[in-house]
Amino acid sequence: MSEKKNSENPFRVGTPPARPGENPIFNKWSFQPEDLKKLDPLNCTTKDSEPHAFGLLRVLNDNYEAKGEWDPELDADTLRLGLEHMMRLRIFDDRMMKMQRTGKLSFYMRSLGEEAIAIAQTMALEDQDWIFPSYRQPGAQFVRGRDMVSMICHCIGNELDNVKGRQMPVHYTYKEGRFISISSPVGTQFSQAVGVAMASSYKGVDEVTITWLGDGTSAQGDYHYGLNFASAFKPPIILNVVNNQWAISTHKNLATGGVNFASRGLSYDIPCFRVDGNDFLALYSITKWAAKRARAGLGPTHIEIYTYRAGAHSSSDDPSRYRPENEADFWPGGDPVNRLKMHLIKIGEWDEKRDNELKEKIDSEVMSAYKEAVKYGDLANGPFPPASTIFSDVYEEIPWHIQEQREELGK
Amino acid sequence: MVEMNMIQALNSALDIQLKNDDSVIIFGEDVGFFGGVFRVTDTLQQKYGKHRVFDSPLAEGGIAATAFGMGINGLRPVVEIQFADYIFPAYDQIVNEIAKIRYRSGGEFTTPITFRTPAGGGIKGGNHHSQSPEAQFTHTPGIKVVYCSTPNNAKGLLTAAIESNDPVIFFEPKRCYRGPFYGDPHNVPTWKGHEKAEVPEDYYKIELEKAEIVQEGTDCTVIAWGAMLHVAEAGIKESGVSCELIDLQTLIPFDKETLVNSVKKTGRCVIVHEAPKTSGFGAELSASIQENCFYSLESPIIRVTGWDTPFPHSTEWDYLPNPERIATAIKKTQEE
Numbered sequence: 001m002s003e004k005k006n007s008e009n010p011f012r013v014g015t016p017p018a019r020p021g022e023n024p025i026f027n028k029w030s031f032q033p034e035d036l037k038k039l040d041p042l043n044c045t046t047k048d049s050e051p052h053a054f055g056l057l058r059v060l061n062d063n064y065e066a067k068g069e070w071d072p073e074l075d076a077d078t079l080r081l082g083l084e085h086m087m088r089l090r091i092f093d094d095r096m097m098k099m100q101r102t103g104k105l106s107f108y109m110r111s112l113g114e115e116a117i118a119i120a121q122t123m124a125l126e127d128q129d130w131i132f133p134s135y136r137q138p139g140a141q142f143v144r145g146r147d148m149v150s151m152i153c154h155c156i157g158n159e160l161d162n163v164k165g166r167q168m169p170v171h172y173t174y175k176e177g178r179f180i181s182i183s184s185p186v187g188t189q190f191s192q193a194v195g196v197a198m199a200s201s202y203k204g205v206d207e208v209t210i211t212w213l214g215d216g217t218s219a220q221g222d223y224h225y226g227l228n229f230a231s232a233f234k235p236p237i238i239l240n241v242v243n244n245q246w247a248i249s250t251h252k253n254l255a256t257g258g259v260n261f262a263s264r265g266l267s268y269d270i271p272c273f274r275v276d277g278n279d280f281l282a283l284y285s286i287t288k289w290a291a292k293r294a295r296a297g298l299g300p301t302h303i304e305i306y307t308y309r310a311g312a313h314s315s316s317d318d319p320s321r322y323r324p325e326n327e328a329d330f331w332p333g334g335d336p337v338n339r340l341k342m343h344l345i346k347i348g349e350w351d352e353k354r355d356n357e358l359k360e361k362i363d364s365e366v367m368s369a370y371k372e373a374v375k376y377g378d379l380a381n382g383p384f385p386p387a388s389t390i391f392s393d394v395y396e397e398i399p400w401h402i403q404e405q406r407e408e409l410g411k
Numbered sequence: 412m413v414e415m416n417m418i419q420a421l422n423s424a425l426d427i428q429l430k431n432d433d434s435v436i437i438f439g440e441d442v443g444f445f446g447g448v449f450r451v452t453d454t455l456q457q458k459y460g461k462h463r464v465f466d467s468p469l470a471e472g473g474i475a476a477t478a479f480g481m482g483i484n485g486l487r488p489v490v491e492i493q494f495a496d497y498i499f500p501a502y503d504q505i506v507n508e509i510a511k512i513r514y515r516s517g518g519e520f521t522t523p524i525t526f527r528t529p530a531g532g533g534i535k536g537g538n539h540h541s542q543s544p545e546a547q548f549t550h551t552p553g554i555k556v557v558y559c560s561t562p563n564n565a566k567g568l569l570t571a572a573i574e575s576n577d578p579v580i581f582f583e584p585k586r587c588y589r590g591p592f593y594g595d596p597h598n599v600p601t602w603k604g605h606e607k608a609e610v611p612e613d614y615y616k617i618e619l620e621k622a623e624i625v626q627e628g629t630d631c632t633v634i635a636w637g638a639m640l641h642v643a644e645a646g647i648k649e650s651g652v653s654c655e656l657i658d659l660q661t662l663i664p665f666d667k668e669t670l671v672n673s674v675k676k677t678g679r680c681v682i683v684h685e686a687p688k689t690s691g692f693g694a695e696l697s698a699s700i701q702e703n704c705f706y707s708l709e710s711p712i713i714r715v716t717g718w719d720t721p722f723p724h725s726t727e728w729d730y731l732p733n734p735e736r737i738a739t740a741i742k743k744t745q746e747e
Contacts, residue, residue: 130484163517173516180483181516185507191473192508195480202436202462202486209480221500225473232468393518394552396576399620399664402552 016251033068113310144177158377197235216247234299265302277307439491482522510553533586561607567617646737
C-alpha cells in the first residue's frame with residue numbers, strides 16, 4: 001500500500017468563478033477591436049492566427065462603435081436585418097417559454113444571450129451552405145426563411161410537425177434551408193459536418209459547411225474526430241466551439257484544464273480564432289473570412305465563440321441552484337441584441353421609437369403564428385400525427401415485422 | 412461464372428459499384444493504397460484514384476460520423492471497420508445517428524451507408540479479433556444487418572447492401588475469406604472447387620431480406636449464418652439426420668416466411684451462431700419461430716452457440732460451435 005501524503009489533496013477538481021450567494025467575478029476585457037490585424041484569408045498560415053487564438057476578436061467597442069481592421073463594413077439595411085432576426089428569436093423564445101410554463105409545450109430551450117451567433121454566421125454564408133447546428137442555433141432558420149408556424153408546430157408535435165411528432169421540441173429539421181436535423185446526443189453533428197464538407201470537396205461543388213458545439217461538449221470524441229478529419233482532408237468547413245461558460249451546471253473550468261478552446265485547433269494545423277460571441281459584427285466578419293478561405297479550397301477554420309449562456313440550459317434547468325442568479329448582467333460582453341441596437345443608434349440608423357415599433361410588430365407576428373399553429377393541434381388535445389407515423393421512415397419501405405406491429409396497434 | 416474466393420468476390424462487387432456509380436466512395440483504415448488488411452479493397456485505389464478509395468484516420472467514430480455527413484450530401488459511402496470488434500467507438504453514430512436520421516427528420520434526410528466489417532472467430536484472434544456482434548445491431552431499428560457466408564452471396568449481397576437506401580451493417584466471416592470452414596482446425600480447405608465459389612463476373616445482386624435454403628431435408632431445420640453455415644453443414648452430415656439447412660443471409664429484416672415454412676414441414680429446429688447465447692440473435696429467431704410454428708413443433712428449438720464468455724485465444728476451438736455439438740443437438744430434436 002502506498003502511504004497517504006500528508007498534504008492538501010492533489011486531485012484537482014475545477015471550480016467556477018462564483019456559486020449562488022457569491023458575487024459574480026468577471027474581469028473587464030482588455031481586448032479592443034484595434035488589437036488584431038486582419039489576415040489575408042487566401043494567404044494565412046496557422047501560425048499567423050496565433051494572436052487571434054489567444055486574443056479576442058472584436059469589432060464593436062465598449063462605446064458601440066465599429067472599429068479595427070475586422071469591421072465588415074456592412075450597410076445599414078443588413079445590420080437592421082440582423083437586429084430584426086435577433087429580436088425575432090428572442091421574442092419567439094420568450095413566447096415559447098411561456099407556452100412551456102403553461103403546459104403547452106413539453107420542453108423548451110432558449111438561445112438567450114447567444115442570438116448573434118447563428119444569425120450573424122448564417123447571414124455571412126450563402127444559401128447553398130450547410131448548417132449543422134446544436135440546439136442553441138435555431139436562429140439560423142430565421143435567416144434561411146423558415147416559417148414560424150412550422151417551427152411552432154414542430155415544438156408542439158402536432159399534425160403539421162414536419163418530423164411527425166418524433167423529436168422533442170427545438171430539435172428542428174429544415175431541409176429546404178439545408179439545416180440538418182438536431183440531435184440530442186451532444187457533439188455528434190460536429191464530425192458529421194466534416195463528412196458533409198468532405199462530400200462537397202469530392203463533388204467539387206461550391207458549398208461550405210458550418211457547425212457548432214459547446215464548451216462542455218468539446219470533451220466528446222466527436223469534437224476531436226471532427227478536428228482531426230478536418231485537419232487531414234481539409235474540407236470547406238467552419239468549426240465553432242460556443243464557449244458559453246456553462247454546460248447545464250458544469251462550468252468550463254471543470255470541462256477542461258486547457259488555456260482556451262480556440263487554440264486547440266493550432267496543433268491540428270487549422271487557423272484558430274477567438275471571437276466575441278456577443279458582437280454581431282465580429283461574428284459576421286470572421287465567418288465571411290473563414291467561408292472565403294473554405295471556398296478557395298484552403299480548408300477548415302476553428303473558432304471559439306466567447307459568450308455567456310444568459311438563460312437556463314433548458315426549461316428543465318434552474319441555474320440559480322449552481323451559479324449567481326444575476327451573473328449574466330456582469331458578463332463583459334454585454335447583451336448581443338442591445339449591442340447591435342446601440343450601434344445602429346450610434347450611427348444614426350435606428351432609434352428607440354423604431355425599435356419599439358419593430359418589437360410590437362414581431363410580437364404580433366409571433367402571437368398570430370402561435371394562434372395559427374395551435375389550429376393544427378395543441379399539446380393537450382392534438383390532433384397529433386397519425387399513429388401510423390410511428391412505423392414509417394424507419395426504413396425506406398416498411399418491412400414485414402414492423403408492418404405486423406402496426407397492424408397489432410390497429411391504427 | 413468465375414471461381415473466386417470471398418475476398419475476390421467482395422472486391423469484384425466493390426469494383427463494379429465504383430465503376431457504375433460516382434457517388435460510391437470507399438474509405439476506412441488501411442483500405443487505400445495497401446488495399447485493406449484482408450486485401451478486400453486491393454487495387455481499387457490504383458484503379459479509381461485516391462479520391463474514391465482512401466485511408467482514413469484511425470477513428471471508427473470519425474469514420475462513421477463523416478460517412479453520415481457524406482450520405483446526407485448525396486454520396487453512398489462504403490466504409491470498412493477493420494474488425495467488427497472495433498465498431499464500438501462508432502456505436503453512438505450508428506445507433507443514435509445513422510439508424511435514426513430518416514425517422515427523426517421525418518424522412519427529409521437519409522444516409523445510405525454500408526459498413527463492411529470482418530467478424531467471427533477461427534483465426535486465433537482472441538478477445539478482440541473474433542467477436543460476432545450482430546445482435547448488438549439487430550436490436551436497433553433503422554439499420555439492416557446482413558451476414559454473408561460464401562463468395563457467391565458475398566458478392567450478391569454486398570451489391571444489394573450498397574444499393575440499399577437504408578444503412579446496412581455487412582458482416583463478413585473472416586474465417587471464410589479464403590475457404591469454407593467445417594469446424595476442423597486441422598483441415599482448412601480453400602474455396603477451390605466449391606459450388607458457391609462460382610460467382611458471376613459481371614454485376615450480380617442477391618435481394619436482401621431473403622434466406623437461402625442451402626440443402627433440403629425433412630426432419631430438422633438448421634438455421635445458420637456466416638462461418639457457422641459450413642460448420643452446420645458438417646454437423647448435419649455427422650448427425651445422419653435429414654436436415655433442411657437455411658442460410659439466413661439478412662438478419663434484419665429476416666425472412667420469416669422461409670423459416671416458418673421449413674419448420675412447419677420438419678417440426679424441429681436448431682439455430683447455430685458463434686456469438687454468445689444469451690440475447691444472441693438465435694433467441695429472437697427461436698421466439699419468432701415458436702410464435703409462428705408452436706403447433707407444428709415436435710421438440711424444443713435448440714440453440715448451439717458460442718458460450719456466454721469473452722472470446723478466447725488458444726482455446727477458441729472449444730468456444731466455437733463444432734460439428735459434434737451441432738450433431739448432438741440435431742439428434743436431440745429427433746428424440747421421442
